[in-house]
Each structure stands twice: as structure tokens, then as C-alpha cells.
Amino acid sequence: MPGAEKLGPDSLDGLVLVSNPAVTPDGRYILYTAARVSLATDSYESSILAVKVDSGEQIVLQSGPRDSCPVPSPDGRRYVFARKVEQRDRRGNKLPGIELRLASLDAPGASQLIARVEGIVSLSWSPDSRRLAAALPMGRPDEDVKEIETLPVWFNGKGFVYKTRIEPFIIDVDSGIMERIELGLNWLQVSDVAWSPDGKKIAISVAADMLRPYLLDVYVYDVENGEAHVVAQGLRGYGELAWSPDSKLLAYLGHRGERGFSSHQKIMLLNPETGGLECLTCSLDRNAVNTVNSDVRFRSCLKKLQWTIRGIYFLVSDSGRVILYRVQPGMEPEPVLDPGEAVVDEFSASRDGSIIAYTLMTPVDPKELYLYRGMEARRLTRHTEAWKRRYKLAQPRRFSFRASDGATVEGWVLPPPEGVEQRGWVLYIHGGPKTMWGYGFMHEFHVLSNAGYTVVYVNPRGSDGYSEDFADIRCRYGERDYMDLMEAVDYVVKQLGLPKSRAAVMGGSYGGFMTNWVIGHTSFFRAAVTMRGISNWISMYGTTDIGWYFVEDQLCCTPWRRSDLCWEKSPLRYADRIETPTLIIHSNEDYRCWLDQALQLYTALKLRGVETKLAIFPGENHDLSRSGKPRHRVKRLQLILDWLNKHIPGARNED
Numbered sequence: 001m002p003g004a005e006k007l008g009p010d011s012l013d014g015l016v017l018v019s020n021p022a023v024t025p026d027g028r029y030i031l032y033t034a035a036r037v038s039l040a041t042d043s044y045e046s047s048i049l050a051v052k053v054d055s056g057e058q059i060v061l062q063s064g065p066r067d068s069c070p071v072p073s074p075d076g077r078r079y080v081f082a083r084k085v086e087q088r089d090r091r092g093n094k095l096p097g098i099e100l101r102l103a104s105l106d107a108p109g110a111s112q113l114i115a116r117v118e119g120i121v122s123l124s125w126s127p128d129s130r131r132l133a134a135a136l137p138m139g140r141p142d143e144d145v146k147e148i149e150t151l152p153v154w155f156n157g158k159g160f161v162y163k164t165r166i167e168p169f170i171i172d173v174d175s176g177i178m179e180r181i182e183l184g185l186n187w188l189q190v191s192d193v194a195w196s197p198d199g200k201k202i203a204i205s206v207a208a209d210m211l212r213p214y215l216l217d218v219y220v221y222d223v224e225n226g227e228a229h230v231v232a233q234g235l236r237g238y239g240e241l242a243w244s245p246d247s248k249l250l251a252y253l254g255h256r257g258e259r260g261f262s263s264h265q266k267i268m269l270l271n272p273e274t275g276g277l278e279c280l281t282c283s284l285d286r287n288a289v290n291t292v293n294s295d296v297r298f299r300s301c302l303k304k305l306q307w308t309i310r311g312i313y314f315l316v317s318d319s320g321r322v323i324l325y326r327v328q329p330g331m332e333p334e335p336v337l338d339p340g341e342a343v344v345d346e347f348s349a350s351r352d353g354s355i356i357a358y359t360l361m362t363p364v365d366p367k368e369l370y371l372y373r374g375m376e377a378r379r380l381t382r383h384t385e386a387w388k389r390r391y392k393l394a395q396p397r398r399f400s401f402r403a404s405d406g407a408t409v410e411g412w413v414l415p416p417p418e419g420v421e422q423r424g425w426v427l428y429i430h431g432g433p434k435t436m437w438g439y440g441f442m443h444e445f446h447v448l449s450n451a452g453y454t455v456v457y458v459n460p461r462g463s464d465g466y467s468e469d470f471a472d473i474r475c476r477y478g479e480r481d482y483m484d485l486m487e488a489v490d491y492v493v494k495q496l497g498l499p500k501s502r503a504a505v506m507g508g509s510y511g512g513f514m515t516n517w518v519i520g521h522t523s524f525f526r527a528a529v530t531m532r533g534i535s536n537w538i539s540m541y542g543t544t545d546i547g548w549y550f551v552e553d554q555l556c557c558t559p560w561r562r563s564d565l566c567w568e569k570s571p572l573r574y575a576d577r578i579e580t581p582t583l584i585i586h587s588n589e590d591y592r593c594w595l596d597q598a599l600q601l602y603t604a605l606k607l608r609g610v611e612t613k614l615a616i617f618p619g620e621n622h623d624l625s626r627s628g629k630p631r632h633r634v635k636r637l638q639l640i641l642d643w644l645n646k647h648i649p650g651a652r653n654e655d
């Protein structure tokens with residue numbers, strides 16, 4: 001019977017993750033990636049498909065199983081894509097790498113263009129479709145002893161990066177010959193490259209100060225004379241670039257650090273002739289990027305900004321929704337595609353802006369491919385339909401309440417599906433802190449709900465989706481954010497009738513920090529699950545890949561300056577108050593929040609006699625719950641359910 005199966009941890013098997021909707025500039029085809037989760041092969045089997053826009057016909061372009069990220073050429077005849085391959089170093093150690101391959105849209109097959117162990121950061125076609133500008137990481141770590149004299153040392157998902165410089169290149173697509181673009185810098189990390197529509201220039205955003213890599217300069221490289229000059233300095237943020245159709249102006253995605261790392265990303269208009277900079281989206285007071293959480297995404301290489309003759313297109317995170325916006329210089333930003341209670345997750349536009357390809361998800365629909373043309377939206381694929389028909393998925397309900405300082409705080413409850421008895425409930429805290437819960441699909445939430453747990457998810461202060469002021473909790477972690485969460489708990493108990501004695505708390509990353517903070521400040525919860533979390537800001541300093549500067553920016557302290565504040569805000573400082581049985585889940589290659597964060601908490605709880613268990617996932621990193629090996633993801637979900645079931649017994653004899 002359709003919809004009869006329980007959606008348990010291993011329901012991940014067979015789920016298809018649709019991503020990277022790349023429309024050809026002439027609007028004839030939409031290329032995308034479909035990755036099937038396979039427990040049998042413990043991998044994501046990804047292939048590249050295309051839809052013909054006029055007929056809707058679907059074509060398999062590359063049957064995989066490790067192909068992704070198609071980038072079509074401006075003439076609409078070819079595309080490049082990434083194929084995951086394994087290489088070996090001189091000692092025989094396996095090195096995961098990728099090949100950049102070139103293929104024709106009219107003929108099968110593909111040829112290798114370049115092979116890269118270190119990956120590719122950004123690509124941009126020349127308008128004549130003969131060359132690519134690329135940002136390529138160069139330099140590998142020592143094979144044996146690591147002799148390190150630079151920062152940063154490591155990066156989550158990449159390993160040791162102390163020898164890596166991300167450099168700009170031009171690749172000839174027919175010969176594969178690479179030519180380095182010289183910027184005259186000793187140390188550099190390029191974040192984006194953009195070839196101008198007139199073919200004459202390449203804009204490059206680059207970090208050049210090893211000790212302050214969050215500061216970005218923009219260069220313009222003259223393709224004809226080979227000279228590069230700086231047009232803007234000391235910008236911050238994502239650093240993505242897009243040229244105006246007349247090749248005169250640049251759009252820059254980022255900010256000036258008004259609120260440090262809590263700043264919204266903005267669309268800034270940069271005049272490369274004068275160096276003039278103007279904010280085009282400041283009146284919106286929303287983050288001009290997609291920050292909604294979801295665990296059904298797959299690799300995507302699409303640009304976050306696209307400038308067509310109709311304006312600059314970008315996504316905006318707003319109250320749990322993600323909306324496609326457009327802005328023209330001198331005008332106010334306007335929503336182009338507001339999907340309602342849903343998320344436009346990625347997009348691309350044809351050259352004239354008349355066709356927009358995008359992926360869309362809702363809390364009960366994993367991502368599918370859509371087309372927007374002439375004010376009409378049409379679904380193009382049905383990769384997840386059969387999967388969905390097998391299971392029962394409940395619908396979440398939104399709620400909002402007035403916090404004690406008068407601010408409005410928003411949240412959702414996802415109850416168990418019809419026919420499943422409520423066993424208890426979970427307060428699930430998101431990471432970031434500047435991300436948001438909302439209308440993204442969360443497989444993990446449905447696993448909890450199918451097991452009888454109502455999931456309560458709230459956007460406390462520090463979250464994205466609201467004003468910049470709302471997101472800014474610098475120097476105040478564990479204060480207003482904690483109060484918002486506990487006031488939400490009060491609301492769902494009193495107003496929505498959730499049972500007081502059947503609650504658990506859980507979260508990952510900043511959400512893991514907050515889970516640790518919560519259990520050190522209240523014994524309300526029956527159980528806790530803390531994942532990829534933070535327990536000690538002093539030892540977080542200098543170990544996290546997110547930058548030694550992140551702790552100083554967000555907590556306003558270093559181990560030698562106001563260390564009292566770092567310690568004051570560390571959950572470990574309150575470990576002697578913790579009574580809640582706590583499951584700690586961490587990955588041993590998590591270079592964002594290193595393993596010490598879990599070990600210190602685990603040791604403290606063990607010594608104090610608090611029931612605890614530490615699960616360490618080998619070979620996984622900070623993204624275990626989103627892109628970890630499928631079998632590890634299933635195991636993780638099983639561990640969580642076992643812990644909750646143990647501490648929230650089935651028989652209801654209270655409340």
C-alpha cells in the first residue's frame with residue numbers, strides 16, 4: 001500500500017538528490033545532476049541529465065556513477081563537468097581527485113581536460129566558448145611529516161591545506177593547456193573568477209593577506225595585454241562576481257564587515273574604472289544568499305549571482321523561505337519567484353533572463369527540477385516521486401511567539417504522521433548560528449517524526465532569515481539565543497500541549513554548542529544529543545578551519561585577551577551542573593569543530609557519573625549528517641533513535 005512504510009534511518013536508500021540546474025545561455029537545454037543514495041555501494045551514484053526546454057524530453061548525458069557539476073558553454077554546444085576519480089601519491093596513498101571533462105551536447109562521450117587532486121574552486125567560460133577562466137588550488141601537503149609555516153593549516157573536507165594557494169588560470173578547452181594568470185602575490189586564495197561578456201577582461205576576487213584571509217581584493221585582468229590591476233580592496237563576504245552585459249560594471253556578493261561575520265551578504269555594485277562601490281540590496285535587510293538547512297543536497301557548482309539583460313539575479317533567505325530576487329542598478333530589489341512556503345534552492349538564467357531553471361524543495365518534497373518562463377513555473381522532473389509514495393510524511397505547522405524582549409520569534413512543529421503515536425518531542429537547534437530552519441526538506445526530521453517524536457525547530461536570535469540585527473549575537477552567545485529557545489519550549493508546552501517530561505534537545509555545530517549550553521543551564525530535558533559541537537572556546541581557538549579570527553569576531557575574546565569571556569561562554573565551564581544523559585556524536589576529520597570539543601565534554605560527563613556515550617565516525621568530517629557515507633548516515637540516525645528511545649520510554653505514565 002502506498003505510504004504505508006515507516007520512514008526509518010535506512011529510507012535514505014534510493015532517494016535521488018537533484019541538483020545543479022544549469023540552463024544553456026540560449027535557453028534550449030537544462031543540464032542537471034541526479035545522485036541516487038545507495039546503501040549497497042555506500043555511495044552517491046551521480047549522473048548528468050538534461051531536459052530539452054521546448055519538448056520537455058529528458059536525456060541522459062553522462063550515466064555516472066560519479067559525474068556532477070555540468071557547466072554549459074556560452075554557444076550552448078558543449079559543457080564541462082567534474083568526474084570523481086581516485087589517484088595515488090608516490091607512497092601509494094589514495095588521493096581522491098577530480099577530472100574536469102569536456103563533452104558535446106550533440107554527441108555521447110567526453111574527453112578529459114585536466115585532472116586535479118586538489119579540486120576546482122570556480123570556472124567561467126570565455127564568451128567565444130574556447131577557453132575557461134579557473135580558480136585552481138595548487139600545492140599538496142607533505143606526504144609524511146607535515147612541515148608547516150603558513151596559515152591556515154587544514155580545512156574541513158579537504159584535509160591539510162597549508163601548502164595550498166588558490167590561483168587563477170586560463171585553460172584552452174581544445175588542448176587542455178593551462179596558463180597561469182600572474183597577480184604578483186606571494187600568498188593568494190582566489191574565491192571567484194568571471195570572464196566579461198566582451199571577452200576582454202577577467203575579474204578575480206582574491207584574499208592576499210595570509211593573516212587576514214577574510215579580506216578580499218578585486219582584480220581586473222586584461223586578457224589582451226596580460227596585465228592585472230586592483231579595482232577594490234578590503235571587501236568581505238563570499239566574493240562572488242558577475243559582469244554587467246555591457247562589460248562595464250561588476251556585481252560583488254559580500255559586505256564591508258559592518259557586523260563582522262554576522263553581516264548579511266549584499267549585492268554591491270562595483271565600478272572598476274572608478275573603484276566606486278554601492279550597495280544595491282541594503283534596503284532589503286535580508287541575507288542575499290540561501291542559508292536554509294537541508295540534508296538532501298548534492299554538489300552544486302552554480303554561481304550565486306547572475307547578471308542578465310533583465311538584471312542581477314540572486315537568492316534571498318526570508319523567514320524560512322528562499323526567494324529568487326532581481327535587482328537593477330538604481331532600482332529597488334524585487335522578488336521574481338516567490339515560491340511561498342518552499343525553497344528555491346539553486347537557479348540559473350538564460351542569457352536574456354527569459355528562462356530560469358531552478359530546484360525547489362518543501363518540508364515534504366525533496367528537491368526536483370523546475371522551469372520558470374513567462375511568469376509560469378513548471379515542474380520538469382519526478383525523480384523522488386516513487387520514493388515519496390512509499391512513506392508517510394507529516395506536514396509541519398508554523399508558530400510564532402513574542403519573546404520576553406518583544407521580538408517575534410518563529411518556529412515549526414513536525415508531529416508524527418497519522419497513525420503514529422507521539423512518544424515525546426525534540427527541540428532541534430540549527431547550526432551557524434547564522435543559518436535558518438524553514439521550508440527545506442529534512443530527511444532526519446521525518447525519521448524522528450516517524451519514530452513518534454514531534455520535532456520542534458525554532459529560529460532564535462542569531463539565526464538568518466530576518467534582519468541583520470536579529471542575526472547579530474556577537475559577544476553574547478548563550479544569552480538572548482538561549483532565552484529565545486527556552487521561551488519557545490515554554491510556548492510549545494503551554495500553548496501546543498507538548499508533554500513536559502518527554503522532551504529531548506539536540507543540535508549540530510553551533511546547535512551542538514547550544515545543546516551543551518542548554519544542558520549546563522537546565523535539567524528540563526530527559527536526553528540530549530550533541531553533534532559536531534563546541535564545548536570550549538579556548539581550545540576552539542586556533543583549531544577550527546573556519547578561521548582563528550572567527551572566535552574573536554563572534555565571542556570577542558582570544559585565549560590571551562579576555563580569556564575569561566571565552567571561558568564564561570564555554571559549555572565546559574558548566575559541566576559540573578549537567579545531569580542530562582547525553583549522546584555525543586563527532587567525526588574524526590571534523591576540522592571545523594575538532595574532536596577535542598567532544599572529548600573534553602565526554603571526559604567531564606564520564607568523570608561526573610552522567611550517563612553518556614561518545615560515537616566517533618572515522619573518515620567523516622563536519623558534514624556527516626549531510627554528505628557522509630550513506631551507511632554512516634544511517635548508523636548515526638539509528639544511534640540517535642536508540643538514545644532517545646532509551647531515555648524517553650514508550651509507555652506514557654506521566655503528564
Ligand SMILES: CSCC[C@H](NC=O)C(=O)N[C@@H](C)C(=O)O
Nearest residue numbers: 431432433435508509510511546
Ligand atoms: C560557531 S563555530 C562554527 C560552527 C559552524 N559555523 C559555520 O560553519 C556551524 O554551526 N555550522 C553549521 C552550518 C552546521 O554545521 O550545521
